[in-house]
Structures are given as structure tokens and as C-alpha cells.
Amino acid sequence: MPISRQTGAKRRRWERRKASRPEEIVAAALELFVERGFSATRLDEVARRAGVSKGTLYLYFESKEALFRAVLLNVALPILEQAEKRVADHEGSARELVQQLVLDWWGMIGETRISGIPKLMVAEASNFPELARFFVDNVVRRGRRIFTRVIERGIAAGEFRPCNARYAARVLMAPMVFAAIWQHSLSPFDADTYDVSDYLDLHLDVFVRGLSVARSD
Amino acid sequence: MPISRQTGAKRRRWERRKASRPEEIVAAALELFVERGFSATRLDEVARRAGVSKGTLYLYFESKEALFRAVLLNVALPILEQAEKRVADHEGSARELVQQLVLDWWGMIGETRISGIPKLMVAEASNFPELARFFVDNVVRRGRRIFTRVIERGIAAGEFRPCNARYAARVLMAPMVFAAIWQHSLSPFDADTYDVSDYLDLHLDVFVRGLSVARSD
Amino acid sequence: MPISRQTGAKRRRWERRKASRPEEIVAAALELFVERGFSATRLDEVARRAGVSKGTLYLYFESKEALFRAVLLNVALPILEQAEKRVADHEGSARELVQQLVLDWWGMIGETRISGIPKLMVAEASNFPELARFFVDNVVRRGRRIFTRVIERGIAAGEFRPCNARYAARVLMAPMVFAAIWQHSLSPFDADTYDVSDYLDLHLDVFVRGLSVARSD
């Protein structure tokens, strides 16, 4: 009876197997963990949303916590790494690069379901210390390094004023990550709607100008 | 890890401590809700940390959810409003004002235990929709209005470039709020330590420069 | 603040002590035990209805169960015994006596708050075996003996047909006791109202005729 849950028409039998079970489960779990938090999501719901029975979850994941790990390590991390790679490959002036990085990040993460990960990690960090550490080391700091390097390059090239590039990278990233978190938490309750692209554009404009060496443009 | 708990000597089993009980309970609850999230904190622990028995909680709060509301509405909100008031009273140039606002906010909220509230609300918003809406309306948007007004004033005074002040306010606030969230979530797992004051100083410097009208300094 | 609970006007200070505390408590307990049953009545309510604090209950009764015993032994029993005495003193023909007994019982018990006792004992018997045994021995069987004796007298006098007087006593008493139980349980939910006096009159008429020796009247 739980065959539903497909955007379009009724699912035909053979389609059942199209997407592999573990992926469906992980996708459902990601959505729910992001929405409600780890403790508050019941495996019952994960199973229902994935279109499987509760028992089936245990064929693929040995515990709720293991499912959480799988969501982060097997799903989020690869995507993040792939995004990181593409982001790291950009070329051009530091100014352009900074803008590219942010916009690419948003395009590849912020607008996708992966954007829930930051909220999830923020919420559950202290309940899953090892995961938190792993996430920080393998995602956060690596991302930070990319942004840091670009700013350092800009400083070296005389585009940006000399400053602490690590801190500047944080300042650059914060509004971007915050937008992702906001989107998955309080945004639905906020009567002041806003357009994230415009917001990021303004942020980039202000940031680049603010960091650039004085000019009379 | 919080050492406080018992003011002085060992506690007698039967003790009547007049008016302070509810506050102690709410303080303990705030800490734990922020640390672990609402679902994952056990009332047992709240009681233990507050130095009372489990039953005592129900003398003052009719349910776990009511305790959550009390934490937000009776404790966090008044502090936030008071901070808002003080913040709104500043005078001076827009540039100075922007810096004052951010630094005051950090001094009054970011460095205190109240800074856990943003993380808490972000994590629990979808589980407590009415509270989320209330929080957004009475805290977030009000704060945003203050920052927006200052930027509008700066634009009107010719200090800042014409731009969408609402968006600029968001850009200004994001790194500040993000720092608070970070502090209560992934920061402890981050090997790259940083000094928040320096970070905010850089943010302010970049932001103010970036928003100011062109100059040749 | 719990001074209220008086049928008439506001209670004046000195009245406070008019009725002794234990009696007020027992009266409140009787009402609530009858209405809700022993387990389902909270001492909180007993205290409130008696106009005292919860702690005060323990000055007079060492436990909830002890209060239950007091209700039965110290309150109900004396009244029942007194009723029994008055009932036992009647004289006249057996026929008249039978009618007197029933009507007196109703006047002294059925119409008073004591009528809740049968319902209470019926409901709680198996939870309080010793009390049940005590009640049966000291109230039920004694009452039965009185009725039995009257019927035996009637048989001896030739008024009633020879029959098992003990059983006849049960048959005679059942509608009377049942009326009391009904009054405190399902009667409030019964759309078919009835007049207990008429009911008992009919019962007595039928019973006396049915037990009398054949006649041609």
C-alpha cells in the first residue's frame, strides 16, 4: 500500500526497482532529518517516505545512527566534494573567481536539497561528535581553504588589500552558508521574502569592493 | 561541562528555595536545548542540571513543550528586546552606527548564553511553527528593521551608495548571526580557531568600505 | 484562597473551625470516592473540596488507604448501625414491618449521601479485601439478618408462605440496594427518570402480595 510517492502517475511494477533501495531510503532520511532533526524523525516516516517497510531499513543500515552517517558520508560528502572540485577549477581574476565560487556554490548546493546539510550538521553536531569532526575536517575546512586561497591570490596580485585571508574567507562564506541554513529553517515563517540571488549579488558586490584596493572608479 | 549547579555546600534532600526555581530550570533547559536540541534533551537532565527533581519541573511548566516556550518567550525574548532597545538608541554617523550595532549585538548577545537561541530556533523551527513565526516576527524582523533603517539613513546622508537597504541589512547581519550559530554547533570541532572580534572587525571594515560611495583615500 | 465551598454566603472566619477538620475531609473523600472510585480520585481534590491543603490530610490520615478506611469505618458504619438499630425496633404485623423496614432504610440511607457506600464497596471490594470482608460481615449480613428475621416471623405467623427466608430477604433487599447504586452511577445518564418512592411502593406491594399466603381478596 505504500507504493505511492512518485511525482507523476502510478508507478508501474518494474519501475519499482529503478532507483536502488538504499538511495531512496537515504534521500527520504535526508529530507526528514533536515526538516525535523535527527531525534525527532521516526524511522516509520523514513520508511513510509521511501516507500519501504520499516524492517527493510535494517537490511541496509544497521541503526538509525548508521543511516545518519550514510546520509552525510555517502551522499552529502561526495556531492560536496564534487562541487568543491568544480569550484576549485575556475580561472580568471580573483574578483571574478570570488564571484564564481559563491555563485557556483549556490548553484550546486544552495539550490539543491544538499543545502539542508549545513542546517542538519549545525543542529546535530554535539550529538554526533565524530561526525561533526569529520564533517568539519572534510567539508568545512576544505571549502574554507579554497576560498582562502583565492583571496590570497587576489592579495598577491594586488587586487585585494592585504588582510587576513582566512578571516576574509569566513566573511565571504558566512552570508552564503547562512542563506542555506535559513532556507531550511525560519525562512518559511518569514513574511519578508527575498531573492537569494539578488542577496548574493549584493553581498559579492559589497565584499569585492570592500576588499579591493582603493580606486576612484 | 558546566560546572555551576550547586551554589554552595551539599544539598539537603528537602530544600525549599523560594522564587528562583523557575529561572534555574529555564536556564538549565536553555543550555541543554541549545546543546542537544529539543527532542534529544531529557527532562531528567534538565532537572539534574537545575538541581531539582523531575517532578519539580511540572510544578512550574506543564509540559516539555511549555518549558520550551518559556525558554524562548519568557527568557530569550525579553533579553532580545532589551538589547534591541539599547541598540536602537545609538547616535552618530551611519558608518559608526553600523559598527556600533554589530559590536553591541555581539556584546549583549553573541558573547552571552543567549547566543544559543538562534541555533535553537533554526534547529526546531519546523517542529514548533507557531513559535517560529512568533520568533521571526518579534525578534528577527524587528532586528532587521533596525539595521535596515541605519543603512537607509546612511544612503540618505550620502555616506552609502544607493542600494536595496533591506538586502544590505541581511548581508550585514548574516556573518554576525552565523558566528553565534557556529559557536554553538561546529566551532568546538573546528581545528581552525579564530577570534570572533577580529572576524567581526574585518567584516565591518569590508562591509562599510564596500557600501560607501567611491572615494580616493 | 480555598475558603469557598459552602452552599450559602461567604464563610466568616470563625466558622472555619465549626466543623472539625477530619469530618470535613472524610465528607469530601466520601463524595469523591463514590463519584470517581478510589484510584481515580486525587488527594489534591479531596483537599480542595475539604478546604484544606494537601499536607493537612496527612495530619489526620496516614495514607490514602487509611482515609478510605476512615470513610467506611468511622463514617458509614456508625450511620449504618444506627439505622439498623432503629429499623430493628419496629413492631407490628410482618407485612407492615417489611414495608417499614424498606421505607426506613430508604429514608435513612437511600436518600442521604450514605447511599453512595454500596456503590463504592461494590466497585472497590476486590482492591480492599479486608475492608470488603469487614463490610460484608458488619453491614451486609447484619442487615440481611434483620430482614430475614422479619420474614421468618411472618412465616411463623402464617402471614407469609413457607419459603427460604434468607433468599426471600435477598429478593426483598435487592431492588432497594440496587436503587441506591443506580442513583450514584448510571441514573444521571438515564433519560427514563423515575420516582424511587413509587418504585419502592410497587416493589413492596408486589413482594408482600407474592409472599403472602393465598387469599381471595
Add this chain to the structure above:
Amino acid sequence: MPISRQTGAKRRRWERRKASRPEEIVAAALELFVERGFSATRLDEVARRAGVSKGTLYLYFESKEALFRAVLLNVALPILEQAEKRVADHEGSARELVQQLVLDWWGMIGETRISGIPKLMVAEASNFPELARFFVDNVVRRGRRIFTRVIERGIAAGEFRPCNARYAARVLMAPMVFAAIWQHSLSPFDADTYDVSDYLDLHLDVFVRGLSVARSD
């Protein structure tokens, strides 16, 4: 004290017993509710007596109160209605009919575990007002109507003296229902044992004689 419990050998920890579960649970609950009252019976015990775990109860009944409703509505009511039907089908003289009705009632209800229902309802009526009303409307009054009709028929046929048939029905039923209540409450503590059949025979004899038109037999 009830010995039944396990049909056969020792139970394996994991056992799937198809459709019978809910009925077993309801049967156990009926016994315990009757014996101890609703509040005083622990779900622990219900589960143990039904041979299931505590959690299993919630597979079939969403709360303790729902279980109570199921006991009454799904179990007791059908049996009562079936009994009513069979009882209503009898034919013969009013005198015979009266006797048949009472004896059939006893055979189908009084001697079975269903006889606990009257005690249970009497004890819990005020705690479950809707159920009480439902029970009175659908069981008590319907039963009363059957008995009333028979007596009216007897009056019309000249067998019984003219009288208020409704009241006579109550008088007729009271000893019968009372016997059921007694059986499940104080009877075990009553040293005066008695034979219910003989008691009912005497009741019927007295009642029918008492209600019949005068004769010289």
C-alpha cells in the same frame, strides 16, 4: 488467580499469532477492568494476562481509554444485543415469558464473563460520561423496554394486575442485575453463600404471584 493464560507450552519470545490478538487483549482487559476497576488496572497486567508485551497493546488500541471503549462497544455490546434478540423472540403466556426472560438473561449473561459489565459500568460511569450514556441508551433502556412490553402484554391479557409496567419491569430486573453485580464484587467475601438459580426462582415466583390478579389457587 485465573489460571488460563498460555494455551499450551512455553512461549517463544518472538511469536506471531495472527488475528486473535485483539480479542485476547480485550478479554484480558475485561477481566481486569471488572475485577479492579479502570484506573486501578495496570496495562502491564493486561499485557501479561493477554500474553503479549506492553507495546503490543498499542498496536491495536491507541490508548488505555480506547481499550476500555473497545471492551464495551466491540465486545460487550454485540453480546448484549445478541442476547436481547434471542430473549425478544420468546412466545407463550406472560407468566411464562417473564420467567423465560429472566432465566435466559441469566444463562446468557449472568453466568458468563459478560456479567462483569454491569459492575464495570456502574463503577466507571461518571468517569466516562459518553460511554455511560451510550450504554444506558443502547443496553439498559433497550432491555428495559423488552421487559416492559412483556408486562404490558400480561396486563392486557388479564394475567397481571393493572400497574405501571415500566416500574414493574424495573422491579423485575433489579434482583437479576444485582445478582450479577454482587457476583463480581462482594460475593467472594460473603460467608453466606447462596444459589443464584434458587434465588432467581424464588424471585420469579414471588414476583409473578405478586403481580397476578387475585386467585384462590
Add this chain to the structure above:
DNA sequence: TATGAATGAGACTTCATTCAT
């Protein structure tokens, strides 16, 4: 004597996990 805040055992209920089918 009287209070009522405080306690903690124990109740109802949930839900991650198991396993017969």
C-alpha cells in the same frame, strides 16, 4: 496545627530494533 513546594516511584506511551514469515 497547617501549609504547599518538593520528591520519586510508577504509570502510560513511544519508537528503534528484532525476527518469524
Add this chain to the structure above:
DNA sequence: AATGAATGAAGTCTCATTCAT
């Protein structure tokens, strides 16, 4: 491989009882 009925540990909440005041 898949199911879902069954489990029981653990959580929230109640309330009889205690005792400092």
C-alpha cells in the same frame, strides 16, 4: 530480499507522600 507484528527500554508525566517552614 522484504515485510510488519512484536518487543522492551526509555521517555514524559502524575500523584501519593514528605518535610522545611
